[in-house]
Amino acid sequence: MDDERVAVKTYVPAYQRETWRDHADDLGMSLSEFLRTMTQAGRRGFVDESAPEPPTTGADPTGDAVETLILDAVDSGHASWDDLVDAATDDVESRLDETLSRLQDEGRLRYSGREGGYVRTDG
Numbered sequence: 001m002d003d004e005r006v007a008v009k010t011y012v013p014a015y016q017r018e019t020w021r022d023h024a025d026d027l028g029m030s031l032s033e034f035l036r037t038m039t040q041a042g043r044r045g046f047v048d049e050s051a052p053e054p055p056t057t058g059a060d061p062t063g064d065a066v067e068t069l070i071l072d073a074v075d076s077g078h079a080s081w082d083d084l085v086d087a088a089t090d091d092v093e094s095r096l097d098e099t100l101s102r103l104q105d106e107g108r109l110r111y112s113g114r115e116g117g118y119v120r121t122d123g
Helices: 014-026 031-043 064-074 081-105
Strands: 109-112 117-120
Touching (some): 014 031
Antiparallel strands (some): 109 117
16 A cells, blocks of 8 residues: 555635634644545445555654645735744644643653653553
8 A cells, every 4th residue: 555645636615615624723633634534534434334444643754744734824825934833833732732631641641740740650
């Protein structure tokens, strides 16, 4: 299976894109990530449920996530360097916060003031 990532385009009314963008924002996702997830979820109604689905990962070795972030940020007109840095940093901070919370909930990590930060608890 070829893991190369390629762009796919479609044309929808502007109001539909805005609806999707708002929903993606509510979920803390980029528009591209939201559409990819929504499409895969919708496909489940059209494909053989027993067929294995290729795994998707958050890893993006080709850097497409940064490209998507930039293009999404300038869709509405323009974005300054600082706007782009803020958008990229916000995504990293959000993911870091979510992951730290999950690891603490699972008992694999805890915050220790005495040790000056997070420590593993799962050995």
